[in-house]
Amino acid sequence: MNSIIFCLIITISVALYLWIRKIDEETILIFLLCAFCVMLSISFLEIIAKRYEIFDGIGDLDMSATGQVGDFIGGVVGTLVAAISIVLLYKTLTAQRESSNNQANEFAKSQNESRFFELLRIHRDNVSEIEFEYIENKSKIAKSRHFFVVAHKQLEFAFTEFDEYINHYKLSISDIYENEYLNKLKENKTIIDRNINDYILLAKMDVCYLVLFFGVGKNGKEEIIEILNAKYKNSFVNAIIDFYRMKPSGSSKYHKTWKALIKDNEFFNNYEAIAQEREDCENDETPNNDLAYGYNNQSAYYPDNYIKYYGGHRFRLGHYYRHLYQLVCFVHYNTELSPDEKKNYTRIIRGQLSDYEQILFFYNSISQLGRVWELASNNNESIDKNDHLISNYNLVKNISKRPLVNNIQTQSIYP
Incomplete structure (x- = not known):
């Protein structure tokens, strides 16, 4: 019993240490499972040693008793070992899957970055x-x-x-x-x-x-x-x-004419007349070309060419x-x-x-x-x-x- 209490204290102490160090929960659970199996084994051995007269009283083993106990322990422990093996196998496969997913994510991220910076380079080229x-x-x-x-x-x-x-x-x-x-x-x-x-x-x-x-x-x-x-x-x-x-x-060469019209605020006074003159010219009619603006009676007309x-x-x-x-x-x-x-x-x-x-x-x-x-x-x-x-x-x-x-x-x- 004392050995079990000692193992329990050690287990709790180590579990608290792992928790404080923010070790992932899955690792802590595996540790607790292993500790539980150890304590269970110790308890089982103590019980077996008391119930079965494994020793003949003078320090020699009673082979008939140990044979029965050995067969029993082999069956139980074998089952436990098989169960633990399955858990560890699942853990291994899960870790491999996570690693594979992480690699795939890193590859996708790398591809995205490469594509993004390539598009960004093309944008810079477009500007230049x-x-x-x-x-x-x-x-x-x-x-x-x-x-x-x-x-x-x-x-x-x-x-x-x-x-x-x-x-x-x-x-x-x-x-x-x-x-x-x-x-x-x-x-x-x-x-x-x-x-x-x-x-x-x-x-x-x-x-x-x-x-x-x-x-x-x-x-x-x-x-x-x-x-x-x-x-x-x-x-x-x-x-x-x-x-x-x-x-x-x-x-x-007509930019100066337009600019002068704007400067003298005469553009809208002549705009429709200029447009009409251009339409007449397109219809093969001779434009009047007598539009004037400003103080010097300069022609306001300029063609559309x-x-x-x-x-x-x-x-x-x-x-x-x-x-x-x-x-x-x-x-x-x-x-x-x-x-x-x-x-x-x-x-x-x-x-x-x-x-x-x-x-x-x-x-x-x-x-x-x-x-x-x-x-x-x-x-x-x-x-x-x-x-x-x-x-x-x-x-x-x-x-x-x-x-x-x-x-x-x-x-x-x-x-």
Whole structure:
């Protein structure tokens, strides 16, 4: 009995030590099982020694008694050993399975990391390959991230001219939107939750970004009209694109004429007459060409055979945004990544975007081309909150605190 008490004390002490050292529960249970078997064996041997006269009283073994006891112990112990062997075999197989799963997880993680950084490298290459020649007093070339500064400046011009056009013709929401599309916007849960109710501002960011992206050349105009069909009034879309077409590129010899009209606030006084003159010319009628403006009665007319200021950046920005969307979706929809890992990866993506890249990305996400990021699906329905890619990962978090167009803050659209 004393030996059992001693073993019990030792067992409890060792178990407490293992628990304090935060050894896994399975190891502690195996230790306790082994200790129990040892104590059981000791107890059993003590009982056998007392009940059976194994010794003949003078220190010699009684072989007949030991034979019976040996057969009994062999049967019992053999069974116990077999049971313990099964437990240990299960433990070994479980450990092998866990090791195999860990190796598979590590391999999958390594594959994900390799794929992510390869996509990130392609994104950097896309940025470095961007190049745009423009005129600002003299010919210049904007490369890589500097392009986004120049493109943003063009977009700001488009915003200003949009306001001038809307204010001059005193256009209202009903003059701009098709009713069915406007109602879908008003029913969109995301737009309601964000309290976005300035629908003229939404149209402004949408139309101006499309003008920047596609340009207002013949092909660009056709694509914008097709995209905005059944969303905005066709008469409005055609008219405002023709208005943007009036602005020549800085390299055009007519740029000075346009600039003088703007400077003297005579553009809208002559805009419709110039458009009519151009239509007459296309119909093989000789234009009057007697339009005058300003104090020197200079001709306000200039033909439509020039490079447009809004030439478009589709071939610079199209692949850039498609790949950026693919990169973020790779992280967001990856079932092998935990939520924390996804946030860490998207922080790396955000760190690659300059302020002006994020500003242009912000406007892209509000236009028809980029609303699938968060505001609306391709059929103009609201997107599930779990798939709000910009808000969930704070992709425009680093934009400077200064307000953007119409003094809006990015947080008001993407909290």
